[in-house]
Amino acid sequence: MKSYEAIGVVEAQHFATALELVDEMCKTSHVQLLGAEKYLGGRLVTLIVGGSIGSVTAAVKAAREVCAKKPRNPLKMSLVIPKPHAEIMKFIIPAQLEAEAMEAAAEIRQPEQQETVEEQVETNIRQPKAENSKQPVQKQAGAVQRQKSQGQIKTSSTSKGTKNKK
Structure with a gap:
């Protein structure tokens, strides 16, 4: 888990203002957005940023100044928490860690999928389709299976190695 010297929390009205x-x-x-939570359908939004103490303080101060210029001051709350405890960070970063894990999994899966597509293209180029491919055999096998299931073909089961005793 990445640690930050400070985190800043800003709560404002309206999603566009956030x-x-x-x-x-x-x-x-130089701060990093750690989380954004929407309450009341986007009318109340909490923003959490992390970075060095000076950077976070400057970022929160800039947010206060932007809101002070607006009518009805949409800023509801802002604070800087220097040296946040690891227990606090568990509440802030789990969603970020989960998103990073999903991105990493997608990056791992993506090269595998590309390789299989590239392999398929290579095999199709190297081996031209023959007229006597497996498709007619597969179609015949499918037809036989359908007829068996419908009862049109009777299958006999013979057991080898068994003799009738008199």
């Missing part, structure tokens, strides 16, 4: 605040905070200082 997007504006994230943009301003990231442009103002």
Whole structure:
């Protein structure tokens, strides 16, 4: 788990305002967005950023300034937590870790899929299709299976090595 010197929490009204605040905070200082939570259908949004103490302080201050310029000041709460405890970070980063794990799994699966497609292309190029391919045999086998299931063909079971005793 990545540790941060500080985390900043900003809570504002309206999702559009929150997007504006994230943009301003990231442009103002070198912080990383750790999480965003929407409450009340996007009318109340909590943003959590992490980084060095100075960067997080500057980012939160920039968010306060942006909201102060707006009518009705949409900022509900903002704070900086220096040296957050590992137990606090467990509540903030689990969603991020889960997303990173899913991205890593997708990256692992993606090269395998590309290899199989490339192998299929190579085999198709190297081995041209013959007229007597397995398709007619497979079709015949399928037809026989259908007839057996419908009872049109009777199968006899012979057991080898057994003799009738008198």
